[in-house]
Amino acid sequence: MSANCEIKFDDNPHGVYLPGQTLSGTVELCLKDTMKVKGVALQIKGIAEVKWSETSGTGNNRRTVQYRGRQDYINSTTYLIGSNDGSNIELPAGLHAYRFSCSLPTNLVTSLEAKKGHIRYTVKVILERSWKVDQSYKVAFTVLRNVNLNEENMEVRLPSKVTKQKNFLWGPFKSAPLLMIAETPISGYAPGQTIAVRVEVDNQSNRQMKGIIARLVQEVSLISQSPYTRVQPFPTVVAEDQCVGVEKRSKGSTIQYLNIPPLPPTNRTCQVLTVNYYVEVEGNISGPAFNPKIQIPITLGTIPLTTNAVPNFENEASTSTSIQVQTVAILPESLPPPSYEEAILACGNNIQEEGEINEIGWKEFSPRYMVYHFSEDCKKQPDYESKKAVLTR
Numbered sequence: 001m002s003a004n005c006e007i008k009f010d011d012n013p014h015g016v017y018l019p020g021q022t023l024s025g026t027v028e029l030c031l032k033d034t035m036k037v038k039g040v041a042l043q044i045k046g047i048a049e050v051k052w053s054e055t056s057g058t059g060n061n062r063r064t065v066q067y068r069g070r071q072d073y074i075n076s077t078t079y080l081i082g083s084n085d086g087s088n089i090e091l092p093a094g095l096h097a098y099r100f101s102c103s104l105p106t107n108l109v110t111s112l113e114a115k116k117g118h119i120r121y122t123v124k125v126i127l128e129r130s131w132k133v134d135q136s137y138k139v140a141f142t143v144l145r146n147v148n149l150n151e152e153n154m155e156v157r158l159p160s161k162v163t164k165q166k167n168f169l170w171g172p173f174k175s176a177p178l179l180m181i182a183e184t185p186i187s188g189y190a191p192g193q194t195i196a197v198r199v200e201v202d203n204q205s206n207r208q209m210k211g212i213i214a215r216l217v218q219e220v221s222l223i224s225q226s227p228y229t230r231v232q233p234f235p236t237v238v239a240e241d242q243c244v245g246v247e248k249r250s251k252g253s254t255i256q257y258l259n260i261p262p263l264p265p266t267n268r269t270c271q272v273l274t275v276n277y278y279v280e281v282e283g284n285i286s287g288p289a290f291n292p293k294i295q296i297p298i299t300l301g302t303i304p305l306t307t308n309a310v311p312n313f314e315n316e317a318s319t320s321t322s323i324q325v326q327t328v329a330i331l332p333e334s335l336p337p338p339s340y341e342e343a344i345l346a347c348g349n350n351i352q353e354e355g356e357i358n359e360i361g362w363k364e365f366s367p368r369y370m371v372y373h374f375s376e377d378c379k380k381q382p383d384y385e386s387k388k389a390v391l392t393r
Helices: none
Strands: 003-009 022-031 035-037 039-056 063-082 089-091 094-103 112-114 117-128 135-143 160-166 178-184 194-203 209-223 231-246 250-259 273-285 293-300 338-342 368-372 390-392
Touching (some): 035 117, 039 094, 039 209, 063 209, 112 209, 112 273, 117 273, 194 231, 194 273, 209 250, 231 273
Antiparallel strands (some): 003 022, 022 094, 035 089, 039 063, 039 117, 112 117, 160 178, 178 194, 194 250, 209 273, 273 293, 338 368
16 A cells, blocks of 8 residues: 555544534645645545345245435535645655644534444545546544433433233133333433332232343334335344242332443434334243333433432332432533443444445444443442342232
């Protein structure tokens, strides 16, 4: 390779930016030999794109539909030297450094790398040459949209409680009901916090509940624009906790804990790709039966409602919370400073577009998200009698 390139962001080694901030840095181009170019262009792009296929039918009736969707957020090209229609410039061998600066639009949404889709922001350096193939180098950076839960609607501050009742058939007869209740103390959290999930089971049926599983699920929904509008959800479990269940004709209760890893905040504004979260509680029933499931919607933000690592119930018998809600948009002093960590579900992504070749090279990309690291004392979970279901008959 006759050229090497590196893009360095100013005072931002991980390349994480908020919408509206200034993206600035230096392009370092090292040439082994003299090179003639029309110009050195810097291209900054932000694209949300989804693409997937679905096949149905058999034999001659088998058909495959290709679904696509795209939303452009930024597409800027500036010349660090020269121009597209100018005369050739001779760049001598050695190191060339070029400064760049760009104000990011305020409407950008958070970066995401998902199955069959992405929201991706990139910087590309292009050496434009007359009568020769252009050479280019490409890197990606993370945009993290601030979601202050204190500015969201009141629902995120309140407990969320869902009830599920299930009867089992035994020949022509129907069993006594199994009642399952799941509850969270609030509905808004930030990565680094822990979701406490209280589960109560009144199992008057003739089936044993062998176990109780609580999950935090990220649901990425792809939205196509061509050939027509279609929504394809992709749920992924990002945290899980489980305990023993409840015997037949018995009652039991437990509190399970879900630690929130580095994840993007809830995003419902992109036209082709949305991100939502929910807590799912499942009772594992013995024998042939459909397991009862409960889903509780959760909003994930970047600034939490409380400085507590584990927002919790006042006690096991209460349905109220003792959360002290922050009323200001700035980070409270008692909140630990966040770090920016690689997403758990999106490591080492190829950032090249379909058919794109970057002759000088490109870097694999993993978006980084805000995570709070609470002290060990803050992380201590309440001293309940046991995480296992407490049985009563």
